[in-house]
Amino acid sequence: MTTQLPPGMHLETVDDKIMTLNVGPQHPGSGHMRLIIKVDGDYIVSCDPDPGYVHRGEEKMAEYRNYIQNIPHLERPVIHDSSNILYPYCLGVEELLGIEVPERAKYIRVIAAELNRCVYILYWLAIYGIFLGHSTMFMWPAGDRELFIDLLEAMSGARVTHAYLVPGGVRNDLPSNFEERCLRQVAYFEKRLKEYEDIFYQNPLLKARTEGSGILSRTDAIRLGTTGSVLRASGVDFDVRKKEPYDVYENLDFQTVVMKEGDSYARSRIPYLEMFESCRIIKDALKKMPKSGSVRTKLKPNPKGGNDEVYRRVESGRGAIGYYIVSNNRPEPYRVKISVGSFRNLICMPYLLKGEKLGNMPAVYWGLNYWPVEADR
Amino acid sequence: MSSGTEKDEVKDTTEEHSANSDDTSRPDSMSKDEAIKFYETKGLDLSPDVPTKPKPIPEFEKSMADKISSKFGDAIHIDYIRSDRIRVTTKRENIVDVAKFIRDELRYDHAESVSGVDYPDSREIEVVYHLGSYTDEKLGRQIFALATRVPREDIPNPGSDTTRMPSLRDVFYSVEFHERECFEMFGVYFEGHPDMRRLLLPEDWADIPPFRKDFKIKGR
Structure with a gap:
């Protein structure tokens, strides 16, 4: 007897050799997602990612609110990196409405974005540590993350969800002692960061588990359209901050970190090395920043976009984030599409896990720098 | 008698208020040009939001x-x-x-x-x-x-x-x-796509595709 199944559902035949495992949807470290994994003994035969448990329809919500009202909810997909996910939206709206940003605001935005990148990478690293059973590597980044959260709190008034970047600049100026405090804390952090090397990255257990597992070749990294640390770990030198510099990144002194191995170890190491570059950017930006001046261009109340569209992108902690904004002479955008790094890297998961040992799954999965809430939007 | 005077006072203020609001709201019978002038005297700028200057083609x-x-x-x-x-x-x-x-x-x-x-x-x-x-x-x-x-x-x-x-x-x-x-x-x-299944939505989603314009968010 054949039964009529609702669309999207299918019957599964059970094989006595292959076992199906549901990894998730309860996620120990972030928003929920599920991997449907088929295993033959200890080896993964296939992997079918099933995201969507934290799909909140950010893009749909954006069609109902005007350009300013959209700011606070668009940062929700990745609250630890809220400045970076708002950045392309602000750039896009500025291009759409023809807004000029004051010079000082551009530097403050870059500082906020880099501080936020460190907050995100430290949180990611903490969970990476606990995924691999290294509880010191959970405690240290989680503690050091407070340094940057305190700085961002001094800038914006909020600890995690700042809504600090707005079209036209930033919401408010820096507090008076910010520069001195920021330099002091960044200097401490750089010293501290070197200790991570000994306890985590030179750890023989970590190396044994991650080196040579989940190898993504350069050709495949390009073909699969990956982005961010996954792409750079496979030897492709691509960083939006260098390739398409926005705001003042072209004036600042930093390098992109590229590794050739393409394995889980390289993918776990690239974000760590990028934090050194972030510290360099912060120090350089504080030095080159105009010491006074306006930080926000005043907008008209309820500004309308023309009959136009823009696509703007920035480099976030997880790779490029692109905003495609279509406007039709209304105060609300007609369509907002957010193309995020996590969603683009998701395609690697079935590819890399196939043939891998089940025990290597956490290292490969979290090494992809995947943030479920951001991928679902 | 005192209550009567109070009532009168209340009435007076409402009249004053309505007269004020008449002054700031736009009369219906205005033409477009008159309306623009009217708003300009109130300090509101009605020029288009996006400056339309042609850019050179790279x-x-x-x-x-x-x-x-x-x-x-x-x-x-x-x-x-x-x-x-x-x-x-x-x-x-x-x-x-x-x-x-x-x-x-x-x-x-x-x-x-x-x-x-x-x-x-x-x-x-x-x-x-x-x-x-x-x-x-x-x-x-x-x-x-x-x-x-x-x-x-x-x-x-x-x-x-x-x-x-x-x-x-x-x-x-x-x-x-x-x-x-x-x-x-x-x-x-x-x-020709090898795996045309749903990704984010639940498997038993039975409504129209949600990003179409005729799918409205409730209460909006």
Whole structure:
């Protein structure tokens, strides 16, 4: 007897050799997602990612609110990196409405974005540590993350969800002692960061588990359209901050970190090395920043976009984030599409896990720098 | 008697208030020019929000657009050429050929995003592919937007109606999950895609594709 199944559902035949495992949807470290994994003994035969448990329809919500009202909810997909996910939206709206940003605001935005990148990478690293059973590597980044959260709190008034970047600049100026405090804390952090090397990255257990597992070749990294640390770990030198510099990144002194191995170890190491570059950017930006001046261009109340569209992108902690904004002479955008790094890297998961040992799954999965809430939007 | 005077006072203030509000609200009988003058005296600026100044067409992007238009002629339409951005619209029958040309001759190698845009008034859904390049140094800044339009049905039946187009998955492997998302959110079926299932929505979703304009958020 054949039964009529609702669309999207299918019957599964059970094989006595292959076992199906549901990894998730309860996620120990972030928003929920599920991997449907088929295993033959200890080896993964296939992997079918099933995201969507934290799909909140950010893009749909954006069609109902005007350009300013959209700011606070668009940062929700990745609250630890809220400045970076708002950045392309602000750039896009500025291009759409023809807004000029004051010079000082551009530097403050870059500082906020880099501080936020460190907050995100430290949180990611903490969970990476606990995924691999290294509880010191959970405690240290989680503690050091407070340094940057305190700085961002001094800038914006909020600890995690700042809504600090707005079209036209930033919401408010820096507090008076910010520069001195920021330099002091960044200097401490750089010293501290070197200790991570000994306890985590030179750890023989970590190396044994991650080196040579989940190898993504350069050709495949390009073909699969990956982005961010996954792409750079496979030897492709691509960083939006260098390739398409926005705001003042072209004036600042930093390098992109590229590794050739393409394995889980390289993918776990690239974000760590990028934090050194972030510290360099912060120090350089504080030095080159105009010491006074306006930080926000005043907008008209309820500004309308023309009959136009823009696509703007920035480099976030997880790779490029692109905003495609279509406007039709209304105060609300007609369509907002957010193309995020996590969603683009998701395609690697079935590819890399196939043939891998089940025990290597956490290292490969979290090494992809995947943030479920951001991928679902 | 005292209560009577109080009432009078209350009445007076309301009259005053209504007179004030009459002064600030726009009378209905005004023409457009009168209305603009009226608002200008109130200190409100009614000039268009977006300054419309023409920008020069950048040369490198122009040469790329010329290459593709000399190959396909009337089959494509160049919507705009701006610095770092080119947008081309084509018919859905030609999209695979155009995409292959973009990959092989213009050397774009991956898709950054695939967006659907719903236009219920013209009964069409637009699908926009944003393509980028990792291999070509010169194209690092560039984004190539390739768009096409598919017919839209008022009562959608995703997968079995005319809202369909050929998949670009064989040309750009990276569109696989993006096209799945477009399928569930807009009901555009991509022919030739190996795995056209839902991705983010629940398996038992029984409503219309939620990013279409006629799907309203409750209470809005």
